[in-house]
Amino acid sequence: xxxxxxxxxxxxxxxxxxxxxxxxxxxxxxxxxxxxxxxxxxxxxxxxxxxxxxxxxxxxxxxxxxxxxxxxxxxxxxxxxxxxxxxxxxxxxxxxxxxxxxxxxxxxxxxxxxxxxxxxxxxxxxxxxxxxxxxxxxxxxxxxxxxxxxxxxxxxxxxxxxxxxxxxxxxxxxxxxxxxxxxxxxxxxxx
Numbered sequence: 001x002x003x004x005x006x007x008x009x010x011x012x013x014x015x016x017x018x019x020x021x022x023x024x025x026x027x028x029x030x031x032x033x034x035x036x037x038x039x040x041x042x043x044x045x046x047x048x049x050x051x052x053x054x055x056x057x058x059x060x061x062x063x064x065x066x067x068x069x070x071x072x073x074x075x076x077x078x079x080x081x082x083x084x085x086x087x088x089x090x091x092x093x094x095x096x097x098x099x100x101x102x103x104x105x106x107x108x109x110x111x112x113x114x115x116x117x118x119x120x121x122x123x124x125x126x127x128x129x130x131x132x133x134x135x136x137x138x139x140x141x142x143x144x145x146x147x148x149x150x151x152x153x154x155x156x157x158x159x160x161x162x163x164x165x166x167x168x169x170x171x172x173x174x175x176x177x178x179x180x181x182x183x184x185x186x187x188x189x190x191x
Contacts, residue, residue, distance in 0.1 A: 051061060066074050 048058060051058065056064075063074055066072065066077055070077060072080070
């Protein structure tokens with residue numbers, strides 16, 4: 001148990017040392033910052049005094065530095081900066097709109113991939129139109145056929161003979177086909 005107590009005391013003493021060190025470091029940093037601010041104010045005042053001794057003001061010096069580095073005055077630089085800012089805003093607005101469009105398209109595609117939903121119903125009305133057109137064509141063909149003309153009676157009121165058998169009797173084997181124009185009575189069948 002003595003080792004445990006010794007380690008606990010060592011931890012406490014190390015903790016106190018670390019805490020004290022951090023506290024003194026914070027106070028030192030604060031003092032250094034305050035001194036730095038005071039020294040920079042003094043340096044700025046001294047620089048302005050030296051410029052005044054040479055006949056320059058701070059604004060004139062800024063103007064001369066701008067002209068020496070860019071070849072333009074501060075007003076021209078400000079004007080150019082405003083133009084550049086406007087162009088930048090236009091470009092960002094345009095790219096923002098394009099990004100929004102691309103995002104909605106991508107979202108729709110992703111939604112279609114994740115949940116395809118119901119399959120699209122096929123339209124049936126084109127098939128109905130095709131069927132109606134087919135029926136109309138069949139009716140037109142049926143009405144366009146002329147009925148078979150009857151032969152005209154000659155002067156002696158005798159009809160000319162047919163060389164082909166009649167259609168309605170050609171399919172019945174028990175009724176003989178009439179080729180001479182005279183009617184024949186079919187014999188009765190016995191049961």
